[in-house]
Amino acid sequence: MDQVIIPETTRRYVRDAGDQQRVQRALADLGQGLARWRLARALAALDIRNRYRGSVLGPFWMTLSTAVMVAGIGVLYSALFRLPLREYLPYLAVSLLVWNTISQIVIDACGSFISSEAIIRQMPLPFTIHALRYVLRNAIIAAHSLPLIVVVFLICGVTPGPGAVLALAGLALLVLNAFAIGLFLGMICARFRDIQQIVTNVMQLLFFVSPVLWKPELLRENQVWLPLNPVYSLMETVRGPLVESGASTIIWISALVYTVLACTIAFAFFVRFRSRIAFWV
Amino acid sequence: MPLIEAEGLSIEFPLYHIGARSLKKRLFAASRLREDESHRIVVAALRDLSFRIRPGERVALVGSNGAGKTTLLRTLAGIYEPVGGRLVVEGSIGTLIDPGAGMDMDATGRENIRLRGLFLGLSEAECDQLAEEAGRFSGLGEFLDVPVRTYSAGMSVRLSFASATLMNPQILLMDEWFLAGDADFMARAEERLAQLVEGADILVLATHSMDVVRKWCTRAIHLAGGRVVADGPVEDVLAELPGGTG
Numbered sequence: 248m249d250q251v252i253i254p255e256t257t258r259r260y261v262r263d264a265g266d267q268q269r270v271q272r273a274l275a276d277l278g279q280g281l282a283r284w285r286l287a288r289a290l291a292a293l294d295i296r297n298r299y300r301g302s303v304l305g306p307f308w309m310t311l312s313t314a315v316m317v318a319g320i321g322v323l324y325s326a327l328f329r330l331p332l333r334e335y336l337p338y339l340a341v342s343l344l345v346w347n348t349i350s351q352i353v354i355d356a357c358g359s360f361i362s363s364e365a366i367i368r369q370m371p372l373p374f375t376i377h378a379l380r381y382v383l384r385n386a387i388i389a390a391h392s393l394p395l396i397v398v399v400f401l402i403c404g405v406t407p408g409p410g411a412v413l414a415l416a417g418l419a420l421l422v423l424n425a426f427a428i429g430l431f432l433g434m435i436c437a438r439f440r441d442i443q444q445i446v447t448n449v450m451q452l453l454f455f456v457s458p459v460l461w462k463p464e465l466l467r468e469n470q471v472w473l474p475l476n477p478v479y480s481l482m483e484t485v486r487g488p489l490v491e492s493g494a495s496t497i498i499w500i501s502a503l504v505y506t507v508l509a510c511t512i513a514f515a516f517f518v519r520f521r522s523r524i525a526f527w528v
Numbered sequence: 529m530p531l532i533e534a535e536g537l538s539i540e541f542p543l544y545h546i547g548a549r550s551l552k553k554r555l556f557a558a559s560r561l562r563e564d565e566s567h568r569i570v571v572a573a574l575r576d577l578s579f580r581i582r583p584g585e586r587v588a589l590v591g592s593n594g595a596g597k598t599t600l601l602r603t604l605a606g607i608y609e610p611v612g613g614r615l616v617v618e619g620s621i622g623t624l625i626d627p628g629a630g631m632d633m634d635a636t637g638r639e640n641i642r643l644r645g646l647f648l649g650l651s652e653a654e655c656d657q658l659a660e661e662a663g664r665f666s667g668l669g670e671f672l673d674v675p676v677r678t679y680s681a682g683m684s685v686r687l688s689f690a691s692a693t694l695m696n697p698q699i700l701l702m703d704e705w706f707l708a709g710d711a712d713f714m715a716r717a718e719e720r721l722a723q724l725v726e727g728a729d730i731l732v733l734a735t736h737s738m739d740v741v742r743k744w745c746t747r748a749i750h751l752a753g754g755r756v757v758a759d760g761p762v763e764d765v766l767a768e769l770p771g772g773t774g
Contacts, residue, residue, distance in 0.1 A: 526542055
């Protein structure tokens with residue numbers, strides 16, 4: 248039988264419990280994991296296919312349920328807040344979509360390693376691949392809802408100005424944060440299985456204390472405190488450019504600070520506990 | 529030059545999700561459970577292993593269930609990191625540990641082979657080639673494009689065997705599962721395994737079957753309770769095994 252030629256790169260590895268070289272190994276893990284994004288993409292595509300197996304609409308169920316929520320809440324709350332529907336609806340549509348994405352990402356982050364348990368215990372792969380897989384699957388699901396925004400904007404006659412391009416920078420920040428949270432929560436939740444429940448509850452609370460349904464202006468003089476809420480800052484870097492002609496400088500600065508913080512904490516934990524993940528899952 | 533070198537290698541599994549508190553009371557009865565410095569209950573899966581495997585050696589890991597054979601294979605593969613000691617592995621590694629590793633039940637046979645290729649770090653074109661080869665070897669025919677969920681047990685064995693053995697590593701780590709299969713397929717499988725073993729510079733094989741050890745191996749390491757109790761030429765080690773010559 249002909250053999251497929253598998254690249255026979257001679258590799259050498261040294262695992263020394265006395266000299267673990269944690270930082271180098273964590274960096275190598277990140278580098279090798281990101282270089283193998285094709286594997287992560289294939290696994291993410293399988294995740295989505297399996298999650299919606301046999302479903303006719305598939306990921307578009309998310310779009311549909313968001314559309315129903317936007318219509319229902321839009322009519323009621325525009326009356327409650329005494330805002331014109333045409334002004335409130337685009338805000339609400341973007342809000343809900345970004346919020347749903349953030350919330351799903353955070354909750355899914357708890358399982359970034361646990362859900363890959365079977366692979367982690369059988370194959371030596373960079374752990375980064377599992378985090379990347381979870382980011383990609385959430386990104387793909389979120390992308391299915393984009394048409395909803397277009398539809399709402401068309402109905403309400405909103406045309407985002409050239410500043411809307413900045414929303415892409417906001418999305419990039421979101422992706423970075425998602426990756427960091429996936430590493431961090433993924434590890435913590437693999438070790439302590441109760442964290443997942445806590446996270447779900449915190450996200451419920453955050454939905455109400457963050458300006459998702461309501462506008463920050465309603466807080467009047469108290470809205471200066473809002474950037475202390477990381478979810479608000481990150482959400483606003485996407486929502487602001489799209490529906491409110493840009494986000495303020497303080498929002499961008501706080502979003503950047505939160506991103507740097509998240510990445511630093513995640514990396515520190517990854518360096519320290521990477522070698523334990525295989526024992527935890 | 530392919531080489532495996534272990535010095536004082538130790539692996540401990542922390543037991544997190546069971547009642548550690550009640551376990552602590554009974555701790556001294558079982559010698560492999562102990563409390564580590566941060567008061568966790570750990571199972572000493574491998575304790576202070578030292579050995580050196582040179583090119584050309586075919587090593588059998590023997591011992592009863594729970595002796596640490598599979599854990600040692602996984603550690604050599606780089607899945608578990610040693611908590612004590614030092615491990616040096618040089619050379620490309622191929623693992624045949626779990627037949628279903630990385631299989632997706634809802635994907636078709638062909639998709640699973642391609643996925644396997646991606647796990648091995650192949651490019652898309654190489655994955656296509658792999659699917660072609662493994663498809664032919666498995667003899668699954670038209671079932672290759674049907675979800676694995678619908679396969680019979682024998683068919684999934686064929687598929688995983690075919691996709692897992694399409695490699696030519698310098699170091700081959702193998703669990704005995706890969707030597708069990710239906711007789712019809714085994715004739716071809718054995719030929720393929722023989723090729724694979726001959727192509728590799730080092731074989732490490734975990735097994736219960738003394739026939740397999742005699743047939744394939746030149747050296748045996750007998751593990752018991754996570755320790756090496758005997759290490760040497762096959763006949764010497766097997767002679768000392770409880771149960772005689774197997």
